Amino acid sequence: MSIDDLLEQLGAIGTSPVSRRALLRGGLLGAAAFVLAGGQRRASAATPATASSPATASAPAGKKTATSIIQIWMWGGPSQLDTFDPKPDAGYDYCGPLNSPIATNVDGIRIGELLPLLAKQADKYSIIRSMTHGINAHETAAYMVQTGRAPGERLVYPGVGAVVSLFKGYDAGYRSLIPPYVVLTELQGRFSEAGFLGAKYTPFATGGDPAQARFSVEGIIAPNLSDQRQQDRRELLNKLDGFAQQMKDDPQMKGLAAAEHQAYEMILGDAGKVFDLSQEPDDVRDRYGRNTFGQSCLVARRLVERQVPYITINSKGWDTHKQHFQTMRRKLPEMDKGLATLLQDLSDRGLLDTTIVWWSGEFGRTPRVQWEPPWNGGRGHWGDAFCAVLAGGGFRGGAVVGATDAKGEQVKERPVYPCDLIASLYERMGIDPAATLPNPEGLPIRLSPTAAEGVKTNGRLKELL
Amino acid sequence: MRRIVIISFLLVGAFFTSASTAEGPSSADRNGRTAGESQTDRLVNARLARLGIPPADLCSDAVFLRRAYLDVIGTLPTEPEAREFLQNEDPGKRTALVDQLLARDEFALYWAMKWSDLLRVKAEFPINLWPNAAQAYHRWILTSLRENKPYDQFVRELLTASGSNFRAPAVNFYRAVQGRQPQSIARAVALTFMGCRAEKWPKDRLENMAIFFSQVGYKSTAEWKEEIVFFDAGKSLAAATQPASLSATFPDSTTVRLTGDRDGREVFADWLVNPKNPWFTAAIVNRTWYWLMGCGLVQEPDDFRPDNPPGDPELLAYLQKELVASHYDLKHIYRLILISEAYQRSCVPKSADANAAANFACYPLRQLEAEVLIDAVCQITGSTEKYSSAIPEPYTFIPQDVRSIALPDGSITSSFLEMFGRSPRDTGLESERNNRPTAAQRLHLLNSSHVLSKIEQSRKLQALIQSRANPRELATSLYLMILSRFPTEEELQVVLAYSPSGVPKRRGTAMDLTWALINSAEFLYRH
Numbered sequence: 001m002s003i004d005d006l007l008e009q010l011g012a013i014g015t016s017p018v019s020r021r022a023l024l025r026g027g028l029l030g031a032a033a034f035v036l037a038g039g040q041r042r043a044s045a046a047t048p049a050t051a052s053s054p055a056t057a058s059a060p061a062g063k064k065t066a067t068s069i070i071q072i073w074m075w076g077g078p079s080q081l082d083t084f085d086p087k088p089d090a091g092y093d094y095c096g097p098l099n100s101p102i103a104t105n106v107d108g109i110r111i112g113e114l115l116p117l118l119a120k121q122a123d124k125y126s127i128i129r130s131m132t133h134g135i136n137a138h139e140t141a142a143y144m145v146q147t148g149r150a151p152g153e154r155l156v157y158p159g160v161g162a163v164v165s166l167f168k169g170y171d172a173g174y175r176s177l178i179p180p181y182v183v184l185t186e187l188q189g190r191f192s193e194a195g196f197l198g199a200k201y202t203p204f205a206t207g208g209d210p211a212q213a214r215f216s217v218e219g220i221i222a223p224n225l226s227d228q229r230q231q232d233r234r235e236l237l238n239k240l241d242g243f244a245q246q247m248k249d250d251p252q253m254k255g256l257a258a259a260e261h262q263a264y265e266m267i268l269g270d271a272g273k274v275f276d277l278s279q280e281p282d283d284v285r286d287r288y289g290r291n292t293f294g295q296s297c298l299v300a301r302r303l304v305e306r307q308v309p310y311i312t313i314n315s316k317g318w319d320t321h322k323q324h325f326q327t328m329r330r331k332l333p334e335m336d337k338g339l340a341t342l343l344q345d346l347s348d349r350g351l352l353d354t355t356i357v358w359w360s361g362e363f364g365r366t367p368r369v370q371w372e373p374p375w376n377g378g379r380g381h382w383g384d385a386f387c388a389v390l391a392g393g394g395f396r397g398g399a400v401v402g403a404t405d406a407k408g409e410q411v412k413e414r415p416v417y418p419c420d421l422i423a424s425l426y427e428r429m430g431i432d433p434a435a436t437l438p439n440p441e442g443l444p445i446r447l448s449p450t451a452a453e454g455v456k457t458n459g460r461l462k463e464l465l
Numbered sequence: 466m467r468r469i470v471i472i473s474f475l476l477v478g479a480f481f482t483s484a485s486t487a488e489g490p491s492s493a494d495r496n497g498r499t500a501g502e503s504q505t506d507r508l509v510n511a512r513l514a515r516l517g518i519p520p521a522d523l524c525s526d527a528v529f530l531r532r533a534y535l536d537v538i539g540t541l542p543t544e545p546e547a548r549e550f551l552q553n554e555d556p557g558k559r560t561a562l563v564d565q566l567l568a569r570d571e572f573a574l575y576w577a578m579k580w581s582d583l584l585r586v587k588a589e590f591p592i593n594l595w596p597n598a599a600q601a602y603h604r605w606i607l608t609s610l611r612e613n614k615p616y617d618q619f620v621r622e623l624l625t626a627s628g629s630n631f632r633a634p635a636v637n638f639y640r641a642v643q644g645r646q647p648q649s650i651a652r653a654v655a656l657t658f659m660g661c662r663a664e665k666w667p668k669d670r671l672e673n674m675a676i677f678f679s680q681v682g683y684k685s686t687a688e689w690k691e692e693i694v695f696f697d698a699g700k701s702l703a704a705a706t707q708p709a710s711l712s713a714t715f716p717d718s719t720t721v722r723l724t725g726d727r728d729g730r731e732v733f734a735d736w737l738v739n740p741k742n743p744w745f746t747a748a749i750v751n752r753t754w755y756w757l758m759g760c761g762l763v764q765e766p767d768d769f770r771p772d773n774p775p776g777d778p779e780l781l782a783y784l785q786k787e788l789v790a791s792h793y794d795l796k797h798i799y800r801l802i803l804i805s806e807a808y809q810r811s812c813v814p815k816s817a818d819a820n821a822a823a824n825f826a827c828y829p830l831r832q833l834e835a836e837v838l839i840d841a842v843c844q845i846t847g848s849t850e851k852y853s854s855a856i857p858e859p860y861t862f863i864p865q866d867v868r869s870i871a872l873p874d875g876s877i878t879s880s881f882l883e884m885f886g887r888s889p890r891d892t893g894l895e896s897e898r899n900n901r902p903t904a905a906q907r908l909h910l911l912n913s914s915h916v917l918s919k920i921e922q923s924r925k926l927q928a929l930i931q932s933r934a935n936p937r938e939l940a941t942s943l944y945l946m947i948l949s950r951f952p953t954e955e956e957l958q959v960v961l962a963y964s965p966s967g968v969p970k971r972r973g974t975a976m977d978l979t980w981a982l983i984n985s986a987e988f989l990y991r992h
Binding site: 139151196200204207236241267 | 914981984
């Protein structure tokens, strides 16, 4: 590696007070140490480490900028009453059999009885009980919660992951072969995550199932193909790919060759090993829970350790119109174990300060249980009030933001709109809310919408920042 | 002078033939040329001469075969189709192939897919057509293409339709816009049929055009998700300053009065599809040129504006004239382009000039579209894809023999299609479809269980291995199936010498050769 490469990888060229010449004089090792020290000094002086990025906001003094987000997406809309906004006094019509919330390790905060492990971690996260947008359709609500905007005219806005991928991914000096935006394990399907930013910012979806003996990450780890046969095939392809040789100066062929090189580094090199859970001790895997959600949380932690800026875990099955309570008893313990272990593990490894964990669905569920047929004990869609949870990355833990009425139906205090939460995420990630987004129409589109654009907002989450 | 030109031509030709695997021996001098130089070629060649850019040679028969199949019907030729064409000695066989392809049913399927991108045929978010209506709308488009409905009639029917979204499918044009304000509709009309991005227009032009669409009414019925689109005469007139009439201005600044007895949409359609309206014909012939040639005369093809003029205005005008003279027969325009030398050039440029491809001196490389690519892989391996839609319940499962290019509804999709840049059908912009290579795509084709199992578990390939005892014949068949050409002797030697580790040689070689050819640039690109 040359000094230029090293400097560039450290993100120091152009911003470091150290000249290249001084580095050459000091020798490579000394230089690296110097730059690293400089980086830390800059960080402690409250300037974000990626000072070269145009979209960098100043972070508050004394806090490190967050570098990764793990988004735990509860696809379908999880029930707020049975998770983080229990209303035991509302009666059987609202609580059903789950009417005994439990105390947490933070005085005055109670959560659902099926979350005992998360109850022991409440100091690490904060609960927003006053999320609201009033939309009861999955697609529109999911779009709202992940873009901060209502669907409108020609433009389809990018979700948070695509935006982070734009400002913290390859355009901003990210070098890893692991894509900057990884989804475990499937895309949402009905919602185009990248919006008008286009395919370059679409997440990499792993496919496969991390709870299986071999996590077959689609494209990276092929079942039943030895490394030797991979090599043989690659040589055969090289020998027969005369067309690519002949056309090698064509920009299309250059793009293809670069993509192929990157792909083989993932298949045969070290980068793909991030998905190899056999490298984790058995007891760690057990702690996360030997199920898809738990093992996805473990993979997310491994990705964060490798500086991947945005990871989404798409957890399905929360659209509980029927058999709601049976589903809660099955799914909440898995979620409890996976999420609680993730928080503890990130904290133990010193990663929680720079990693935001964001738990949310597209909406909540009807506080009043639908006992009548055909639901026979289900909960419908509820966009008027729902919960989100934020942990780590500089967000305060052990707090509750906002409140709902006695039955959890309407927001009573401090409404938080999706764009408020998203703006707070960007702030912690050091992404300037006033930055503009490149778009096919060439319009001046501000990253975070303002009230002047007709978007409902109640300000970023000052309480937690 | 003439001799020098010929000698240098031969030298260049010899160089490329020796370096080439894709082209093979060129038969350009024997066939493929149309009788005399066409007007299209006169114009393209004159411009190249003015710019001093030498055009590429004509492509080989094998390249032409594959290109024409992919460009005209979005379908790979089968092994027998490839053999037949390559062994055919008829000098007019290229033109004959063009005519055959234009008459095939896949022509309608493939172009219905393109039109469904532009018209945003999608059940759900942000275009909420709902599944039944998306299906009906797609079928209407498909039928129009099958019948080769004159383009002016096609557009007039879309613009003036009234009735139920299920029973008068063309009304879905007015439902497949993200907003239902007259301005949103006018913007969609400008983009789709005039190739204009109205947000770049002076503001009052859009406002004035919107008035023609200010009396579009929508109402629901007792049937679930049925919606009637109709002429609601009272809708806008009530708010107008002058009772019972409304002043509206066409984008060319002509003003008319709308009275309550005639639908403003019809008045607008009369103006739009008029042969004298330059926007209408220019937009569609330019799109067609862009679709086949990879680059528009106006580029982007949906961004006509005074400061983005056509590279070759004469050629554009010629194609417009041909469209009107043929009574808006789009197949006539396809044919004019497909039989031209400009279309039949090799992708190997003769000039390093950066403007060579944009001036049609060579054929530009383009990655296959997502749907075409997966269909081709399915055809080679004899496999199918599974598509389903989660709405409405009970779920819809698409029959397995339906090809991906024939999927009616943009909401019915797969991670493969998303990964390879299928249009999300959100905006109607041509650029929504993204054919750029990514590492994730390479990973998927090189190494995913999806593609690997298609090859490994292919009964079609297994049967081929059993029926072709001679390894040379087996390799030749695979080349014809996948790359639509015969292998060169060098390639055959590579294949015969190959010995994969840990698996039986014969089957392993066939599997690995299939895999390698599917992963070759020659397969993944239009060339």
